[in-house]
Amino acid sequence: MNKLFAGIEAGGTKFVCAIGDSSGTILNREVIPTTVPDETMPLVIKYLQDNYAKTPFSAIGVASFGPVDPDPNSPTFGYITTTPKPGWTMFNLLGALKKHFQLPMGFDTDVNGAALGEYRWGAGQGLDSLIYYTIGTGIGAGGMLSGKMMHGMMHPEAGHMFIPHDKVADAFAGVCPFHGDCLEGLASGPSIMKRWQVKSALDLPPDHEAWDLEAKYLAYAMANTVMVLSPQKIILGGGVMKQQQLFPKIRQKTVEFLAGYIKHKNIIENIDDYIVPQGLPGDSGICGAIALAENAFNNL
């Protein structure tokens, strides 16, 4: 029988828990609201225990909102660290699971998890490098290079990269509480709402100039991603990217900004296959958590 794995996608508003297998099939799932650890974690553990009693799984993977400590050699490995979210600052998420399960456990950021999910079963299959961006309430990025999850000093926080901001064309100061007009400050969902004074980005018609500006800022991020990381593919997800009209605009401007400097065929000829939507819409993260469990089981 196919080995089973448990995955937890720990998000700022909900925990998605699921049982899946090595084919990427999700057998069942449960969504638990993220309130405070004392409320959320018992429900997560009950889900895992109930499922383990019925169909034992071989490992647990956690893809968590952050920042987190993903370094297995660190004393705070498995912690959510400096989040401002009440109750979760320096919370030992992996430790809470280890009290109940003696199983291999994988742990990474939500966006590294989503990148891994896309790599295993989504738009990144067969590659050994890719970057995944989520563009929504915030902007986050995860990825793998040379077949390994991106880790170093800590993990990427590419949503906060600095990009050109022409204040004559766009006087908006940005919404990032740390940096003002970094990428997240200029191009996250809340920045769209505040700049255009709408309650939801959905209030802006697809041909509104907002989307040209949004595509411009995201294209700067794409160009920088190409030049700093050189991944084989860039996958864009998150609430803002449900605006499908953004994709052709982002691709066109990315090519324009690179200006013939990067002559690789992925850019010159195949940009439509280079900057792409998720292959697992809505499921990149939970599939990634299951893949983290599988990796932990296989000691990868």
Next chain:
Amino acid sequence: MNKLFAGIEAGGTKFVCAIGDSSGTILNREVIPTTVPDETMPLVIKYLQDNYAKTPFSAIGVASFGPVDPDPNSPTFGYITTTPKPGWTMFNLLGALKKHFQLPMGFDTDVNGAALGEYRWGAGQGLDSLIYYTIGTGIGAGGMLSGKMMHGMMHPEAGHMFIPHDKVADAFAGVCPFHGDCLEGLASGPSIMKRWQVKSALDLPPDHEAWDLEAKYLAYAMANTVMVLSPQKIILGGGVMKQQQLFPKIRQKTVEFLAGYIKHKNIIENIDDYIVPQGLPGDSGICGAIALAENAFNNL
């Protein structure tokens, strides 16, 4: 006896050829001008043949100016590709060596080579991720993440990343022929000369405002490097970085730009050990070429 390795640092103005060993000791070296392949390559091959006759080496490593094709599975692996340098466009550099030597050969960009040299014997010893920037006639970057050289679609070209450019404070349009005011356009040696109308950056005293502006642009690149790549260390070399007064300015502004968002102790407490000069001044590249040979011999 210690195994010997041959290294070639192929630069746009000179080829440095050397024989070294696994301790990073260079036993002898020769500098050959970069003119055209028909003139330069016979001298390179003669150097290698003469040395091989005296003290046989076990592998050859090449760290080359680019762009190059570093993908061993590509039909143009080992080529210098789209360089504008006369005679070297689509030149099969590794192929020219293979005609004369049946040895394991390593091949990468000059900056990835320099990063590898620093990793093996310089400022990056003991780490498994670092980024090396050279800031001179151009700006280039190489590095390793998770102990592997940075490769993906091709290789990093981080010298051309887009950064904020306040045209009110600095109306200079930049010198990059492709992008105008990308990092290289705003912060390379030629940009300093053109902006301040000097024949050499050395004509500017260490307390000239030019260095504050230079440090600002480089600090944006450092902040973006931290957020996109999260390396354990950033090493800065190249002609411009001989201006030692830049280091404290760059460190201070990088911390200022990150604005407390990245709370890692490397940034908060140890920035002096995080953004550092080369550990092998002048020799990162040739040592890296020797390390590429060693890696090829060991099948890494």
